[in-house]
Amino acid sequence: MELNWFIVDETIKRSLNEDLGRGDITTDSIVPVGTQAFGHFIAKEAGVVAGITVAARTFQLLSPDIQMRLRYKDGEKVVAGELIAEIEGPARPILWGERVALNFLQRMSGIATLTAEMVSKVQKYGVEIIDTRKTTPGLRLLEKYAVRQGGGVNHRMGLDDAVLIKDNHIAVAGGIIPAIKVVRANASHMVKIEVEVENEKEVLEALEAGADVIMLDNMDPEEMAKMVKLIDKKAVVEASGNVNLNTVEAIAKTGVDVISVGALTHSVTSLDISLDLFHR
DSSP: OOOOHHHHHHHHHHHHHHHHTTOOHHHHHHSOTTOEEEEEEEESSOEEOOOHHHHHHHHHHHOTTOEEEESSOTTOEEOTTOEEEEEEEEHHHHHHHHHHHHHHHHHHHHHHHHHHHHHHHHGGGTOEEEOOSOOOTTOHHHHHHHHHHTTOBOOOSSTTTOEEEOHHHHHHHTSHHHHHHHHHHHSOTTSOEEEEEOSHHHHHHHHHHTOSEEEEESOOHHHHHHHHHHHTTSSEEEEESSOOTTTHHHHHTTTOSEEEOTHHHHSOOOOOEEEEEEEO
């Protein structure tokens, strides 16, 4: 997945404006114009790097005179204490962008790290780990990019990607079969249809209506395995709900095709990365 830098630049600019406001009172009081600095980005814990290019772009938008030398690329594993990148240039804009750049880098690396841990637990079962739309508003592109850097796969980027009929859609439509029937009549033949189900009755209705993907929501592994056999490859099977590092392998053993994990983006812990600056 390549980043759309037009969108990324707008995201960075909004974040800088949010943080800088009318100016950095502390830095502009302490640091004379023209002061030069250099520094090191250090990983304080092991993980997968993601967002290093976004951090570099943050500083570039503040000053073209800031240079970052990357020791690691997005998607590469790093151990605790390792030097990730070096930075050099005018001290004022480095300090202006420090927090924003680290916020992007730490959060994206945290997402990539958790994704990689999930992927490693299910790899031997041929199951893909996918994300959800439970992302931070305004940061979806970056967070889903981070999932890819950790070895995961993206689900829908937005509501315009594919049809996903969830419980509230089913309630409003009066059932799974009428919901899918209406979608078939209105959506393009190019659009896949996924439906969320909670029990065997709903699985049978989804199969009858010809769903392309069936999401087994909040089922225990025993019930999930039974539903996988019932579906019998007539649709792609997605598992969702209560997925974490302790449960993901048991879910993968059921034979599902993909496992969607909201926790990759909605409750991830940022990777601990520091920026240590030195005076030139």
